[in-house]
Amino acid sequence: MVERTPGLSPVRLAIDGVDDGLVVLLAARARLAQLAGRLKAQAGISGRDSRRELRVRQRAETLGGALGLSPGVASGVLGVAIGEACRAQGLETDLDQGGQATTGGMIVPTMQTHTSSTPSSAQSLLRLVPPPKRLAPLLKAVPPALQGRLLERAMAKVLAGPLAGDALEFMAGRRLGIEVSDLGLRWVVELQGERLLVVDAPAEATVRGTATDLLLLAGRLEDADTLFFQRRLVLTGDVELGLTARNLLDRLPWEKVPLGLRIALNRGARFAQAARSAYHGKD
Secondary structure, three states, X not given: OHHHOOOHHHHHHHHHHHHHHHHHHHHHHHHHHHHXXXXXXXXXXXXXXXXXXXXXXXXXXXXXXXXXXXXXXXXXXXXXXXXXXXXXXXXXXXXXXXXXOOOOOOOOOOOOOOHHHHHHHXXXXXHOOOOHHXXXXXXXXXXXXXXXXXXXXXXXXXXHHHHHOOOOHHHEXXXXXXXXXOOOEEEEXXXXXXXXXXXXXXXXXXXXXXXXXXXXXXXXXXXXXXXXXXXXXXXXXXXXXXXXXXXXXXXOOHHHOOHHHHHXXXXXXXXXXHHHHHHOOOO
């Protein structure tokens, strides 16, 4: 009977995709840890860096809390990843980090140290990350209503400052489209009261770009002028409305965006940029 619940199957399919993504990312992290182990061995460094491990877990707690995830859960997941990284480097692991403690002391990494393979190893790992367009079929399985709610929550966090003031008055009663070309996603947003809502109506102006370029813009690694000049972002429809929205993004008080969200956007943008460069064989 559970399988016949309306809308449940596509949501579960999306969950399965996220689960698969978690496993892929954990595997990629373990391989990067092996690479880090080789670099440490070349430099004559052995043992664990407890201060870095603490920073990693604290960052996970901050980001998890900002995204509505229990800080303990976020830290626990990173603890498991750290334990796997220790095993990958041949180091002693802690019970609370997903590993089993050994009876001996620290084990010096025993991986082979082929200097020439270091850069290519990182590039090879990044090439394993599928380009966004391959995720399009999976994302289409997510109900549009759920997509809309997630976008509304994200906009509420990023644009909390402008929404509280009058910076978005130009959007009152206007409809702006956002199109992620390689993911096949498109939304139309409208300012209603003090909230930006996803609406089922034609857009007066539309901003179109790839997932990576839109993420670079959101993470402040690229400015809007550069992306539009290079035609990586395209504006159609009411030019005045679109340009006003673009100018708002340029003036967005980045320091007022929640810290956890800033970290997520910046790191996500850097990762996407590196993955795209590796996929296209660039430095």
